[in-house]
Amino acid sequence: MAKGRVGVNEERCKSCGLCVAACPMKVLRISDKINKKGYRPVEQFKEGCIACRMCAITCPDVVLEVFRLEDDKACNA
Amino acid sequence: MGKRFLMKGNEALAEAAIHAGCKYFFGYPITPQNEIPEYMSKKLPEIGGVYLQAESEVAAVNMIFGAAGTGKRVMTSSSSPGISLMSEGISYIAGAELPCVLMNVMRGGPGLGGILPSQSDYFQATRGGGHGDYRLLVLAPSTVQEAVDLTMLAFDLAEKYRNPVMVLADGFMGQMMEAVEFKETRAEGLPDPAEWAVGYMKQRGSRALIKSLYLDPEELEAHNWKLQAKYAQMAQHEKRFECYLMDDAEILIAAYGTVARIARTAINELRSEGVKVGLFRPITLFPFPYEPLENLPASVRQVLTVEMSCGQMVEDVRLAVGKERPVSMYGRVGGMTPSVDEIKDQVRKALGR
Amino acid sequence: MKETKIFEKPKSMIDVTTHYCPGCTHGVAHRLVAEVIDELQIQERTVAVAPVGCSVFLYNYINVDSYEAAHGRAPAVASACKRLLPDSVVFSYQGDGDLASIGMAEIVHAANRGEKITVIFINNAIYGMTGGQMAPTTLVGQKATTCPLGRDPKLAGYPIRMCEMLATLQAPAYITRVSVAKPKYTIKAKEALTKAFQTQIEGKGFSFVEILSTCPTNWGMRPVDATNWLEEHMMPEFPLGVFKTPE
Structure with missing residues (x-):
């Protein structure tokens, strides 16, 4: 299974939680931080992201970027 | 003197618009101006223009809004009750500073009124007609020849000030026949639509925004004073009598x-x-x-x-x-x-x- | 470890925070439109017509030539623009109050003329901007500030199904209803938007995409609950599907 990582633009997040519900691996949660607009931005709090993009597809505020992680070696395989 | 044509007033108005370079007409039937759209529906397709009969005056004036936003010469015509229906859209056109020509071949009111000539839309025409502090430039011809000349001038003035211009005629002028001449005139130094209109994003490198909404009161106040300054310019330069x-x-x-x-x-x-x-x-x-x-x-x-x-x-x-x-x-x-x-x-x- | 970015903000989307409430799916629909504009490489010839309502500021978020139309009149504005600029790609973006109430005449006639424009219809069954009043698409029994006991069909009739109605017309080329409530629907919504824009670009005629959306604030629900409510209550009333497709 692919490995991934979620990048969060914290200032854009409105804590709606749609991405948390959409994540099949349950690696996202609303954090304890507070952004300038007073919202608690989402965070990836554990490993296990599979780069499926469901969080970003459902996010209404283009808060999230998704990265696929590959071992350098995998390129040679 | 150039070539003279015996024409019905409404048709002469339409032909004058075509002579002024107007290729786009949107309207809705109403007596006593129907010869204008009828003439346009025949002529405009022949010159590669667009004639479109809208589903209502409300739609027609919003088509004018959309068409005028491209910076091309566009017009509509109607008569008193139809102009009332268009007034909301005219306010938007004035607010968004779009050039266009509106013809009101006035008939008697209030309400459905009658279909015979009248001048009872003077207040509506000169005080804006719709909501908000805006003005139309209003031209009032007295003969069919003058209606032709002023219609051609109307397009120049609309572009010069980026403001709707109304030709305020009446049912007499629309329905009578007179000999008219179409003088080829076009003002020079008019603003280039590429500076502000839609359709030039690639050329201009930035997009156009055609709007009248300013939720920030300071911005809206500034926008209003800008419009007033424009009307003051009209008052200084365009009075005719x-x-x-x-x-x-x-x-x-x-x-x-x-x-x-x-x-x-x-x-x-x-x-x-x-x-x-x-x-x-x-x-x-x-x-x-x-x-x-x-x-x-x-x-x-x-x-x-x-x-x-x-x-x-x-x-x-x-x-x-x-x-x-x-x-x-x-x-x-x-x-x-x-x-x-x-x-x-x-x-x-x-x-x- | 090598990182490859596989999801980012579309290029034609302006880099600002939207004014939408948390969880409002207008933002999803905006992003999909921007993604399609990027993928079809039509940014410089696209013209947006924004409505009156929550999405009046569409032009603050998508960087294309834009009009802001009077309430309900976007299809008339779009029709004329497209007729004068046939090479442009013109779309209107309208809510349910704008399109299915005050603008009913304009949408029906633009569709009936087969205008080569794309209409994106956001149906969230309520008036958002004005604070949660009953919309033409409000469900029977659904509460709103102007039907506090729930929509009573004896008083206010039934929710209007726009896709079904427009599909009775001969001229429209593509009519579909999608949703952006959950990722599985959103993926299909993007396919529909792509097809709608392609229908226009290929000169096949009028395309109409109804998008079932949530309004958590005015529905009085948390965003995730709103997506579930949409599935459970709106989808039976407004079934997803393709109602007309270009030949």
């Missing part, structure tokens, strides 16, 4: 459009009887040419306004003349027209003869 036999006149008739033409005949007949009567005829109703009435010759002792309304332009006349001279009003309404004899009687009555 005609004075006829005014210099030695004892009594002055103030009239516009078809009524001014009737008044002129009455004046000629009264002059032959030795009555010193003159005519003041505004050609732009907004901006209204107040100055000639503010500086009347000493001979003028009173002013008689004649209108096909219950008294609308007379308010501007009173504003200009002031309290030193009496201003009276004679009006016929509902499609009734003041006759030459009626005007002569009114003049004699005013002079106590």
Whole structure:
């Protein structure tokens, strides 16, 4: 299974939680931080992201970027 | 003199627009202006233009909004109740500073009123008509030839000021036939639509935004003062009027459009009887040419306004003349027209003869 | 470890925070439109017509030539623009109050003329901007500030199904209803938007994409609950599907 990582633009997040519900691996949660607009931005709090993009597809505020992680070696395989 | 054509007023108005480079017309049928869209529906496809009959005046004026946003020469025509329906859209067009030409071939009101000629939309035309602080530039022709000339001028003025211009005609002018000439004129140095219109994003490197919404009150106030400054420019540069036999006149008739033409005949007949009567005829109703009435010759002792309304332009006349001279009003309404004899009687009555 | 970015903000989307409430799916629909504009490489010839309502500021978020139309009149504005600029790609973006109430005449006639424009219809069954009043698409029994006891069909009729109605017309080329409530629907919504824009670009005629959306604030629900409510209550009333497809 692919490995991934979620990048969060914290200032854009409105804590709606749609991405948390959409994540099949349950690696996202609303954090304890507070952004300038007073919202608690989402965070990836554990490993296990599979780069499926469901969080970003459902996010209404283009808060999230998704990265696929590959071992350098995998390129040679 | 160039080639002259015998044409019905409405068709001459339409042909004048085409001569001015207008290739796009959106409208909805209403009497007594139907010859304009009918003429356009035949001619515009022949020259690669667009004629589109809208589902309503409301849609038509919003099509004008969309078309004018491309910076091309566009127009619609209607008659009084139709102009009322368009007034919301006209306000948006004025707010978004789009150039276009609107024709109102006026008929009697209020409500559905009638279909015969009237001048009862003076307030609506000169005070904007819709919501908000905005003005149209309003041109009031008196003959079919002048309707042709002013229609062509209207397109230049609309572009120059990026503002809707209304040609305020009446059912007489629309329905009568006269010989007309189409003079090829086009103002120079008009703004380039590529600077502001949609459709030039690639060329300009930035997008166009056609809008009238400013939720920030400071921005909206600034936008309003910008519009007012534009109207002040119009007032400075665009006032047009005609004075006829005014210099030695004892009594002055103030009239516009078809009524001014009737008044002129009455004046000629009264002059032959030795009555010193003159005519003041505004050609732009907004901006209204107040100055000639503010500086009347000493001979003028009173002013008689004649209108096909219950008294609308007379308010501007009173504003200009002031309290030193009496201003009276004679009006016929509902499609009734003041006759030459009626005007002569009114003049004699005013002079106590 | 090598990182490859596989999801980012579309290029034609302006880099600002939207004014939308948390969880409002207008933002998803905006992003999909921007993604399609990027993928079809039509940014410089696209013209957006924004409505009156929550999405009036569409032009603050998508960087294309834009009009802001009067309430309900976007299809008339779009029709004329497209007729004068046939090479442009013109779309209107309208809510349910704008399109299905005050603008009913304009949408029906633009569709009936087969205008080569794309209409994106956001149906969230409520008036958002004005604060949660009853919309023409409000469900029977659904509460709103102007039907506090729930929509009563004896008083206010039934929710209007726009896709079904427009599909009775001969001229429209593509009519579909999608949703952006959950990722599985959103993926299909993007396919529909792509097809709608392609229908226009290929000159096949009028395309109409109804998007079932949430309004958590005015529905009085948390965003995730709103997506579930949409599935459970709106989808039976407004079934997803393709109602007309270009030949």
